[in-house]
Amino acid sequence: MNNISNKIKLRREQLNFSQEYIAEHLGISQPAYVKIEKGVTKLDFERLLKISEILEIDINELLEKQYIVNNFKNSDSSTAIGMVENLHQENQKTNELLIQTLFSQISDLKEENKRLISILEKLSSNK
Template identity: 40%
Template sequence: MASQIKDKIKNIRELKNYTQNYLADQLGISQAAYSKIEKGITDLSFNKLEEIAVILEVNLEDILHFETDLFLNNNSEIVMTEAKNNNDLVQNLYKDKIILLEKLLNKTDLELKRYRDKFGIF
């Protein structure tokens, strides 16, 4: 069964590590109003969908064709089954997420080092 657009937007947003607050701010609406978009409570106009695509840095077609099922196998490895049209998109989103997580880890390591230097513990 194909995902609904609201689910596709949410999945892409999460893969980009964007919060609902961030998208709401970019759209000029409240977080609660944005949440209603992802829940399917608020109907999404074509113009609003185009705005969301720009904020997510993807093409409108990428959102419309986004289909992926993620699950963990016994070795806790991510296994993906994807539609043909979004293979590159999914790979790029995961690369972006890995880069962001590596930056966060490096920043955390730096802060931990500063803490150790200041307080002389660990």
């Protein structure tokens, strides 16, 4: 289970929301939602944003990594280095997901612009 999935599950439990409740608000089945909490399903930015709205939590809280220095006190340096490397890899994956989503949104906006320009051109030629 990844960090985002853990935070989603924890927040859902804090609010006493059932998995069925969240799944219903996402428009998916309860088994599909379970896969989100287990980290099996990769989340795109829009789905993550919807989950943050349902769970009444800022999306940045779901995305940010919180490590407390006390967690490292009893760890040897190799464990701490491994945790930092995992954090770096998770941040890279999150950034890649955000970039992919933004490129997709840019593409959709370009198509919408083309459609609107076409409508405007038709309207201006009818005058």
